[in-house]
Amino acid sequence: xxxxxxxxxxxxxxxxxxxxxxxxxxxxxxxxxxxxxxxxxxxxxxxxxxxxxxxxxxxxxxxxxxxxxxxxxxxxxxxxxxxxxxxxxxxxxxxxxxxxxxxxxxx
Numbered sequence: 177x178x179x180x181x182x183x184x185x186x187x188x189x190x191x192x193x194x195x196x197x198x199x200x201x202x203x204x205x206x207x208x209x210x211x212x213x214x215x216x217x218x219x220x221x222x223x224x225x226x227x228x229x230x231x232x233x234x235x236x237x238x239x240x241x242x243x244x245x246x247x248x249x250x251x252x253x254x255x256x257x258x259x260x261x262x263x264x265x266x267x268x269x270x271x272x273x274x275x276x277x278x279x280x281x282x283x
Contacts, residue, residue, distance in 0.1 A: 181241040185257045192265050201271035202264070210267065217263025218256075225255060 196202050203210035226248075228234055235250050245253045 178240060179243045181239070182243050182254050182257060185254060185261055189257065189261045189264065192261065192268055196264075196268050199272075199275075201275075202267045205271070213267050214260070214263045217266060218260050221259035221262060222251075222256070225251060225259070 193203070197204045202213065229250050242252055242254055247253050247256050
């Protein structure tokens, strides 16, 4: 099913956003700082991808689950959504760990 991977990524991203909103962890706590943190992660991961693509370490896959739309040559839209999910998830996990480390019972 074309686009299935993108759909799964968007659902997962929505789940992270729901956790964030429920416990006011990252974007819900401080939108500007959260966007800077997540944005920095996205830039870092996309730069990493660009270096790997230029070095020939990997290329765009041909799975039927991909939508088939490239943002840049050999960089599918799913990769951009995936690195956004990964950066947001990392920020949320860091916020949870920080709260739990500070002795709070809830994230």
